[in-house]
Amino acid sequence: MSLIVQKYGGTSVGTIERIQAVARRILATCRAGHQVVVVVSAMGKSTDMLVDMAKQVIDHPSPREMDMLLTTGEQVSTALVTMALHAQGWDAVSMTGWQAGISTEEVHTKARITEIDPAPIQQALGQGKVVIVAGFQGISESGQITTLGRGGSDTTAVALAAVLKADRCEIYTDVDGVYTADPRIVSSARKLARISYDEMLELATLGAGVLHPRAVECAKQHQVCLTVRSSFSEEEGTIIEEEADMEQGLVISGVAYDKNVAKITVVDMPAKVDTLSNLFAVLAAEHVNVDIIVQSSYEAETTNVSFSVSGDEVKKTLDVLHKQRDTLQFGYVVAEKELAKVSIVGAGMITNPGVAARMFTCLAEAGVEVKMVSTSEIKVSCVVPLEDMEKAVCNLHTVFGLDTKEKAVVY
Structure with missing residues (x-):
């Protein structure tokens, strides 16, 4: 008897009718002779609703209390899906993350899974039950409830698939x-039948919301057979695997975007060998995630350093820099908001020269200003004005031959 882990996102369990449909899909898998473990997200936009409620109470909620609050969303979903299975005559049991044996770091709002004890789930499976696990959560060594960050239910599902x-x-x-x-x-985007772990990881990291980056990373590390498909149709999905052939000779597998980007420029820093290490050590100590970095020198004794951060972290970044101004010895800081990052990803870049040149030519012809650039073997990213993001994405999609005549389906 094979074991399948299924994860259903917030839209899939957004209403009672959808929860009942999910229960029917789970039952169909069981009746096909499989054991099933299910991971669910919070219903619809309930997580956003909980965040808004917290902010109405206090401007800066405690991370610990936010974890206590947000984990309730997934617990509602697990109980309702389990009840829906009971209503259809199938034995099932719901579990919170900690009941399912998921241990994490003691870092609130963005913890990582450290280990999973499979015994509770295996015991329930041995009793013929479907196990419904609350995604996105776990418990630290000291007994603190933690969350894995937004999109963490994907990571829960893949981690459970690996350990089980x-x-x-x-x-x-x-x-x-x-x-x-x-x-x-x-609307002319094409569905990929297969994509490699590395390409999917780049797309997910660069803003493609269909999968959480840590889930892809975990799947690659443990060689988990991973499929993405819709809960609203019976269509075959996309298989994420170790290596995937380029579809129809495509050099680029996809175009991704992140519309929440800001550029920070630290002006007139001392041009010393340890300038960069000092700057980014200060930011790292305060858990500021830095993406693209550009250094430019205008005078022999000073240098300017620009880097991109999430738009949500601009205030925090500026506060950290101003507190450390005497230590870092810079002149002033400039923050530029309302930016986006547009990226092309594809394993075909490795063997096809001139991909970056085509990208820059495409953006120039579309009148899109490129403010920062980052590259790797299989991706090129450009920071552009937010108002030009959609134009950039659509033009790049066409230039690299990704358009199809069939209209993409979104449920």
């Missing part, structure tokens, strides 16, 4: 699979 040695892990969402671009922006 599941035959496959199915991620159910509101699209039929992984597309070459966000089908909400590019």
Whole structure:
């Protein structure tokens, strides 16, 4: 008997009717002779609602109390899905993250899973039950409830699939699979039948919301057979695997975007050998995540350093820099908001020269200003004005031959 882990996102369990439909899909998998472990997210926009409620109470809620609050969203979903299975005559049991044996670091709001004790789930499976696990959460060594960060239910599902040695892990969402671009922006985006772990990891990291980056990283590390498909149709999804052939000779597998980017420039820093290490050590100590970095020198004794951060972290970044101004000895700081990052990803870049040149030419012809650039073997990213993001994505999608005549499906 094979074991399948299924994960259902917030849209898939957004209403009672959808929860009942999810229960029917789970039962169909059981009746096909499989054991099933299910991971669920909070219903619809309930997490956003909880965040808004917290902010109405206090401007800066305690991270610990936010974890206590937000984990309730997934617990509602687990109980309701379990009840829906009971109503259809199937034995099932719901579990919180900690009841399912998921241990994490003691870091609130963005903890990482440290280990999973599979015994509670295996015991329930041995009793013939479907196990419904609350995603996105776990418990620290000292007994603190923690969350894995937004999108963490994907990571929960893949981690459980790895430790339980599941035959496959199915991620159910509101699209039929992984597309070459966000089908909400590019209606001519094509669905990929297969994509490599590395390409999917780049797309997820660069803003493609269909999978959480840590979930892809975990799947690659443990060689979990991973599929993305829709909970609203019976269409075949996208398989994420170690290596995937370029579809129809495509050099680029997809175009991704992140519309929440800011550029920070630290002006007139001492041009010393330890300038960069000092600057980014200060930011790292305060858990500021830095992405693209550009250094430029205008005078022999000073240098300017620019880097991108999430738009949500601008205030925190500026506060850290101003507190450390005497230590870092810079002149002043400039913050530029309302930016986006647009990226092309594809394993074909390794063997096809001139991809970056085509990208820059495309953006120039579209009148899109490029403010920062970052590259790797299989991706090129550009920071552009937010108002030009959609134009950039659509033009790049066309230039690299990703358009299809069929309209992408979004449920």
